[in-house]
Amino acid sequence: LRLLSGSANVALSQEVARYLGMDLGPMVRKRFADGELYIQLQESIRGCDVYLIQPTCRPVNDHLMELMIMVDACRRASARQITAVIPYYGYARADRKTAGRESITAKLAANLITQAGASRILAMDLHAAQIQGYFDIPLDHVYGSPILINYLANKQLPDIVVVSPDVGGVARARAFAKKLNDAPLAIIDKRRQAHNVAEVMNVIGDVRGKTAVLVDDMIDTAGTITEAAKILRQQGARQVYACATHAVFSPPAIERLSSGCLEEVIVTNTIPVAEADRFPQLTVLSVA
Ligand code: R5P
Numbered sequence: 001l002r003l004l005s006g007s008a009n010v011a012l013s014q015e016v017a018r019y020l021g022m023d024l025g026p027m028v029r030k031r032f033a034d035g036e037l038y039i040q041l042q043e044s045i046r047g048c049d050v051y052l053i054q055p056t057c058r059p060v061n062d063h064l065m066e067l068m069i070m071v072d073a074c075r076r077a078s079a080r081q082i083t084a085v086i087p088y089y090g091y092a093r094a095d096r097k098t099a100g101r102e103s104i105t106a107k108l109a110a111n112l113i114t115q116a117g118a119s120r121i122l123a124m125d126l127h128a129a130q131i132q133g134y135f136d137i138p139l140d141h142v143y144g145s146p147i148l149i150n151y152l153a154n155k156q157l158p159d160i161v162v163v164s165p166d167v168g169g170v171a172r173a174r175a176f177a178k179k180l181n182d183a184p185l186a187i188i189d190k191r192r193q194a195h196n197v198a199e200v201m202n203v204i205g206d207v208r209g210k211t212a213v214l215v216d217d218m219i220d221t222a223g224t225i226t227e228a229a230k231i232l233r234q235q236g237a238r239q240v241y242a243c244a245t246h247a248v249f250s251p252p253a254i255e256r257l258s259s260g261c262l263e264e265v266i267v268t269n270t271i272p273v274a275e276a277d278r279f280p281q282l283t284v285l286s287v288a
Contacts, residue, residue, distance in 0.1 A: 001020075001048065002025045002045050003017055003050075004070060004074070005052075005054070006066045008271075009055050009057070009271065012288055015286060015288035016053060018288075025043060025045070025050075027039060028040045039066070039073050041077055044077070045079045048079055048080060050081065050082050053085040054067040055087040055089075056090035056091065056109070057246075058248070058250070058271075060090040060091060064112070067086070067113065069116075082117060082120070083118070083122055086123045086124075087123075087287060088246045088271050089124075090109070091105035091106055092131055095127065095128045095130065106128070106134055107134045110131070110134040114137055119138075120140070121135055121137065121138070124142050125142075125246065125270075126141060144287055145175070145245075147285050147286075148215075152266070153181070157211045160213055161183060161186050162183050162215055163185070163186045163207065163214045164216075165190060165215075166187075167190070169216055180213070186206065188202070189203075190228070199227065203232065209238055211238060212229075212237040212241070214241065214243065217244060218247075219248060219257070220248040220250050220253065221251070225257070241262065243266045246271055247269075247271050247273050254279060257279065258279040267282070267285070269284050
């Protein structure tokens with residue numbers, strides 16, 4: 001077995017390596033003058049089971065390309081099996097055509113990674129469960145929810161209501177609520193005016209006097225979660241927590257999240273959270 005890391009989340013890869021009691025495989029990574037990436041493995045992996053850890057987070061194109069170059073290098077070095085461990089799968093939000101003449105990037109990225117030579121995928125909290133089927137190779141889909149739920153359960157918060165910030169996330173929130181002592185569920189009816197612009201309409205369910213726990217797969221610009229938190233407060237929620245596996249945190253996420261509408265924001269380290277992006281209400285749990 002060999003463990004290799006891309007550059008997207010070296011800290012997570014090192015943590016995984018520590019758990020496994022092994023070193024990350026040595027690799028040379030260089031840039032040509034025009035920005036092209038060069039990768040060379042520094043030891044034989046012939047006949048090995050290789051695990052490559054690389055979330056395709058920001059800058060998404062660079063990290064996706066780096067993953068494909070690593071996979072290609074492993075394939076050409078005669079690895080027996082190449083598992084792409086993709087803690088955060090970028091380009092997942094365009095998972096179907098919602099208007100004419102659009103691309104389905106979730107499928108395109110799956111084709112590219114497979115074509116590069118991956119034989120298996122291990123992904124976490126894919127934006128939509130059907131993305132599993134976009135890969136024609138085996139895919140293990142694992143979740144951050146056990147880690148988030150365990151953390152919340154230990155806090156022993158009173159009168160929890162789990163809230164899905166949009167209708168698309170209901171199945172995820174329902175499963176979360178079930179494991180959180182069968183907590184009741186509420187749903188926010190969110191309408192989107194444009195990409196990354198969330199507008200909250202209604203809350204379906206009773207949140208008055210309760211501890212609302214918003215559950216989402218990702219926080220990107222934090223528009224969805226902070227608008228949701230505001231309406232939950234307006235509807236009488238006593239305090240509002242936010243949980244998400246992927247801390248995408250594109251600007252102005254940090255300003256929004258630290259504006260005081262949330263008691264605590266709980267995320268995992270599938271994507272590295274930079275020092276500068278940390279704020280007092282943020283908790284980052286490890287998925288290593
Ligand atoms: C939407 O379908 C997703 O589950 C997230 O709610 C969304 O991508 C979060 O984006 P933002 O933080 O920019 O509102």
